[in-house]
Amino acid sequence: MMRLSVSEYLFARPGRWVLAACLCLSMPVATAATDPLPSWTEGASKQAIVDFVGQVTSPDSADFIVPEERIAVFDNDGALWSEKPAYFQLLFAIDRIKQLAPQHPEWKTTQPFKAVLDNDMDALADSGEKGLLQLVMASHAGMTTTEFEQIVGDWLMTARHPRFKRPYTELVYQPMLELLHYLRANGFKTFIVSGGGIEFMRPWTQAVYGIPPEQVIGSSIKVKFELRDGEPVLVRLPEIDFIDDKAGKPVGIHKFIGRRPIAAFGNSDGDLQMLQWTAAGEGRRFMLLVHHTDAEREYAYDRTSHIGKLDKALDEADRRGWTVVDMKRDWKVIYPFESPDSE
């Protein structure tokens, strides 16, 4: 097996990101004879995945599903990459606020900006949802879409995770990369359906997950078409367009994909309705939750966590027999860089 680090796939050219190679190059090469999910421990979770894929792809099976209906949807934060100590997009917003602060002297004395500049996470938490929204608008709006793509790209090239000291795009789950690859190799079309910002994800999902921009669904702010000196631009406005979370996820799936997935992968109560919507379709379905149980290699949290709370969905998964991945038990490796043969 050979893996290259994510940053080797990402390099900027003026105004946009270029994908040097598809993810398949960074994946363990699996032929029919080898294990397509080498980072998954043998057990019920892995078996459930393999059984499902086998059944829906075997033309002789009663559960066979034609390739064009093999739609699989994945949450991003906590399902494909980590979400602690806070959503990475919030950490991006904080860095961006600090970067813009010299142009906004008033932020030194105005919440929630003061809390960010003072690194006062308690005061930031006190500012609540309204405060967070102010941070998002101040950091995510007011520029063209092309400029924002560049800002996100630049940040990912330089920012490092506080605990792992790695680029955020390396804090993706190796077993889930293998799963994405395995599903696509079996004719599935893989989509991200995230509460995170759609334009925060699109610049890097092809290189990191092998998922092109048009298969990324997320929350969004409004944009406006303008001609500036005859040149058309799209300007990002400080106004919410769509929140792709909880009951918004089936709405987003319907809006962007227009057909019901046959498989859904999440990790929190924010994914419950997406899994319910997927489960309610006719024919064989597969629903999976990633349960964060490994404080040593990643993080352990569920029912009482502020971020990635997994409570109602965990009960419903138990009741309905959905697959619940125990990270500590089911995953041999969490991140690609843990593999002895990486880098």
Place this chain on the structure above:
Amino acid sequence: MMRLSVSEYLFARPGRWVLAACLCLSMPVATAATDPLPSWTEGASKQAIVDFVGQVTSPDSADFIVPEERIAVFDNDGALWSEKPAYFQLLFAIDRIKQLAPQHPEWKTTQPFKAVLDNDMDALADSGEKGLLQLVMASHAGMTTTEFEQIVGDWLMTARHPRFKRPYTELVYQPMLELLHYLRANGFKTFIVSGGGIEFMRPWTQAVYGIPPEQVIGSSIKVKFELRDGEPVLVRLPEIDFIDDKAGKPVGIHKFIGRRPIAAFGNSDGDLQMLQWTAAGEGRRFMLLVHHTDAEREYAYDRTSHIGKLDKALDEADRRGWTVVDMKRDWKVIYPFESPDSE
């Protein structure tokens, strides 16, 4: 060449439409040695298409574009199928209002419903945009998404065009079907970007155009996720979500696709911003307008038409050298059923 009628590809099963075969079966079979655009007259328009495709797909060309960036966007009404005597979706709304009238005795005396029930097109026009919106909401909202899909499917199976006495899905342009097929055979991903309703198109675009639901962008009303007796449904609400027309088209492209197309195909001023946005990208681009010049085989209209007005965009096409298809001159055949060997 063998073509099958569209209705042979569409047949209903409870709650949804099944695609019996992909469009390629209905397309003229073109090998490398045969003409991929047999319904196009030899001339500047056809040559411009073939030159563009050749240049962006030849690895040796300075204009080479990698397959994943080969995004082509097509307007629907007037660009892929006809839009006269009125947008087909409006004719659907009118039929639906008539169908629902027995449950709404008040419509007999209330505009714009009275105009519809009286077949009084002048009174309907007088009701303006507000009246049209009322018709759309009364005919398109209040049911689940699954129910609406069935309603559209049922209508398409029975409704006939007033002039051509054919199902509306047969009033598609054979040369454009060939173009869609030709682009896909050259690694393009084809999208619809229409001012029409996204859920009005998605049930049939795969069978008719070979374009899957997730590659259809259009106007939409809001939908809401609900559990009804524990069963999740999406309910269509009488509220506009997004208008995918004029300056909304680049916004819709950015929202749904997340990257800029390299080719755009339209026919009216409603497509102007989509073509501008496409043209403004780096590298080789292709912009095309279908000019309706054939009153005998289809319809002739442009600068003064209420539906499909082509005025500013025609001037800009002339000024910037965009390809303008003269239907009468450039298309040997308009509709698939005109071919002597069809059916």
